[in-house]
Amino acid sequence: MENNTERFEKLLVKNGLKRTAPRLQVLEILSGRDSATSQPYLEQVMGKDADRVTLYRVLQAFEEKGIIHKVLDQQGTANYAICSDSCSAHEHHDEHVHFNCDNCHKIYCLDAVKIPALKVPAGFKVERLNLIATGLCANCSDKVN
Amino acid sequence: MENNTERFEKLLVKNGLKRTAPRLQVLEILSGRDSATSQPYLEQVMGKDADRVTLYRVLQAFEEKGIIHKVLDQQGTANYAICSDSCSAHEHHDEHVHFNCDNCHKIYCLDAVKIPALKVPAGFKVERLNLIATGLCANCSDKVN
DNA sequence: ATTTTAAATGCAACTGTATTGCTTTTATAT
DNA sequence: ATATAAAAGCAATACAGTTGCATTTAAAAT
Numbered sequence A, B: 001m002e003n004n005t006e007r008f009e010k011l012l013v014k015n016g017l018k019r020t021a022p023r024l025q026v027l028e029i030l031s032g033r034d035s036a037t038s039q040p041y042l043e044q045v046m047g048k049d050a051d052r053v054t055l056y057r058v059l060q061a062f063e064e065k066g067i068i069h070k071v072l073d074q075q076g077t078a079n080y081a082i083c084s085d086s087c088s089a090h091e092h093h094d095e096h097v098h099f100n101c102d103n104c105h106k107i108y109c110l111d112a113v114k115i116p117a118l119k120v121p122a123g124f125k126v127e128r129l130n131l132i133a134t135g136l137c138a139n140c141s142d143k144v145n
Numbered sequence C: 001a002t003t004t005t006a007a008a009t010g011c012a013a014c015t016g017t018a019t020t021g022c023t024t025t026t027a028t029a030t
Numbered sequence D: 001a002t003a004t005a006a007a008a009g010c011a012a013t014a015c016a017g018t019t020g021c022a023t024t025t026a027a028a029a030t
Helices: A004-014 A021-031 A039-049 A052-065 A138-144 B004-014 B021-031 B039-049 B052-065 B138-144
Strands: A068-072 A078-082 A096-101 A107-114 A125-136 B068-072 B078-082 B096-101 B107-114 B125-136
Touching (some): A004 A021, A021 A039, A021 A052, A021 A078, A039 A078, A078 A107, B004 B021, B021 B039, B021 B052, B021 B078, B039 B052, B052 B068, B052 B078, B078 B107
Parallel strands (some): A096 A125, B096 B125
Antiparallel strands (some): A068 A078, A096 A107, A125 B125, B096 B107
16 A cells, blocks of 8 residues: 555656655645645645745646646635546546535535536537536535534 | 616616616626626726726626626636526526637526536535536537538 | 715725746756 | 756736725705
8 A cells, every 4th residue: 555645756757747845745735635625725735835836837737637627616716626537638527516615615526426418509519517516515514403 | 669778777776776877888788798798808898987996896786686697707707797587686596507618708698508406415405506518609619610 | 956965986005816937946867 | 976857936917806985976855
């Protein structure tokens, strides 16, 4: 059984990215969370370990390689989550649903839920679907009641 | 048959909003378009007829009253469209699909398309659904082929 | 018609997100 | 150990959006 760091190093190499501290750190943070992570939160956690610009570039590189994917929440804030194995560079298996909790504001990737086919008006060609459900997550609906 | 301006004045009064130049202008612009309109575009068209801040406040007031609704496009940019009659203050009939064209970047409200019910994991309580499809709109898929 | 006033606008300043150009550092290949 | 391409760091800038406050104005009250 290999540890996280080893796994992440392999992941970077596989994607032709150098093994650097900021990149490993971002992967550590994202993998330790059960929901998508907002850019502001990442920035805060990284603190002065990495420059803001570096963080942006790390996230951008990861997104291009299909290591993570970006989800915009209801306010337009960028959130990032590690892609499941079915994701690959430029070929995101993007059709999964995201759930944005009104209470804790977490964004969950509901990989299991698939978006039903859609009937669109004649002429429209659908390439990708992006479905965000808002409401209360399992955790918060427990607490509230 | 009444003209636009009369209609818009009634709409404002009905919602307890004063009949002001910036508000009428925003309604004119939005009603003359077949797709949602981005904040930057609105700002540009309004030019110095109204302050940036005023535009933001007009849009916010309209949204609260259910006169318009906001859609974020793939980049997180705010776009606004006049609500159909089924919308009302704080009770948006939001379940309709938006279509974001990759080519012309227009956002169409597909009022006719309804979002199919969704099976989510136990505990999650879905309040609202927000589905954005991206691809080519009828216009652009014509031109491309 | 005038006055009143609550609402809306305009202006200035500011916050936060994101980007670009350029220099320095560093991971990796030689 | 060295070379080099990639990445990080830094400074400056662009842009979206917000807040506080003074001024103006639409509409109600007189």
